[in-house]
Amino acid sequence: MELLSVVETVTIVVTFVLMASGIPSCLDMYKTKDTKNVPYLFFLINTVISLIAVYYGLVVSNSTLILVNGVGTILWGLYVFVYVAVSRSKSWPVAQVLMLALLLLGHLLYLKLFTPYPPALASTLGFFLFVWSVVVLLTPILDIVQIARERSAEGTSIPLLLGGTLCCLAWLAYGYLLNDFFVYAPNILGLGVNFAKFVAMGVYSGAKFKGKTL
Numbered sequence: 568m569e570l571l572s573v574v575e576t577v578t579i580v581v582t583f584v585l586m587a588s589g590i591p592s593c594l595d596m597y598k599t600k601d602t603k604n605v606p607y608l609f610f611l612i613n614t615v616i617s618l619i620a621v622y623y624g625l626v627v628s629n630s631t632l633i634l635v636n637g638v639g640t641i642l643w644g645l646y647v648f649v650y651v652a653v654s655r656s657k658s659w660p661v662a663q664v665l666m667l668a669l670l671l672l673g674h675l676l677y678l679k680l681f682t683p684y685p686p687a688l689a690s691t692l693g694f695f696l697f698v699w700s701v702v703v704l705l706t707p708i709l710d711i712v713q714i715a716r717e718r719s720a721e722g723t724s725i726p727l728l729l730g731g732t733l734c735c736l737a738w739l740a741y742g743y744l745l746n747d748f749f750v751y752a753p754n755i756l757g758l759g760v761n762f763a764k765f766v767a768m769g770v771y772s773g774a775k776f777k778g779k780t781l
Contacts, residue, residue, distance in 0.1 A: 571744045575631055578737040582635050585730045586642050593646050600653045607650045607660060609706065614643040615667055616699045619674070623692040623749070626685065631741075632750075693749030704735070704757030711760075711767045720768040732761045 589610070596605055617639035624632030651660045674695055682688040707728075714720050735757040742751025 571741075574737070574740045574744055578741045579631060579635055581730075581734050581737045583638065585734045586639055588727065588730065589642065589646050593649050596653055597649050600655075602650055602654050605650060607647070608663065609703070610643050610646040610650065611663060611667055612699065612703055614640060614647055615671055616696065616703060617643055618671065619692065619696050619699060623689070623696050626689045626692055627747075629745075693747075697749045697753055700753035701756055704753055705760055707731075707760045707764045711764050714764075714767045714771060718771055720771045725768075728761060728764060732758065735761065 592605060596602060617636040620632050620636035621640060624630070624636065647664065651657060651664070654660050678688060678691060682691045735754040739751045739754040739758065742748075742754065745751075
């Protein structure tokens with residue numbers, strides 16, 4: 568089996584496992600009707616990323632991007648739907664959905680007006696994917712700031728951090744083998760931030776770690 572095929576398979580499996588890690592939290596949220604500590608914006612932004620990545624996969628004819636992000640769109644979208652459904656105050660969650668929907672519509676309008684040819688379309692879509700991916704992959708910086716401020720890593724999910732790191736490694740390797748800058752480049756930043764978070768946790772190693780899921 569070729570190296571690309573092996574890396575591709577690993578990437579698919581690791582990504583599916585990471586995306587599915589939100590299912591227990593989603594079920595618990597539905598049963599308890601409690602949205603406390605649920606990363607709603609993370610789910611919402613990942614829905615947008617998955618939609619852009621599906622479009623990009625269609626343009627560059629990459630079935631793996633289409634498959635993974637097609638499933639991702641369904642899962643992240645489900646998490647968003649459940650959050651809105653059980654949220655006591657729906658005005659702000661719905662407003663966030665509408666704002667990101669309008670932003671996504673703006674992306675599509677820009678593509679229609681300024682990228683009529685396939686090469687330009689692929690490049691622009693890839694850039695959109697890069698920017699949104701960087702936004703999500705840099706979010707652990709907020710956790711690092713919180714750990715430093717509280718001088719404690721209590722409540723930090725080690726399994727989730729490991730899973731995110733493995734996912735970054737898989738997509739970095741896969742994108743590099745494809746020679747697709749828009750796929751591998753964001754994960755270089757993601758790995759750097761995750762490493763910094765590991766360091767922050769190590770500095771406060773005296774704190775008691777306890778896992779928490781999405």
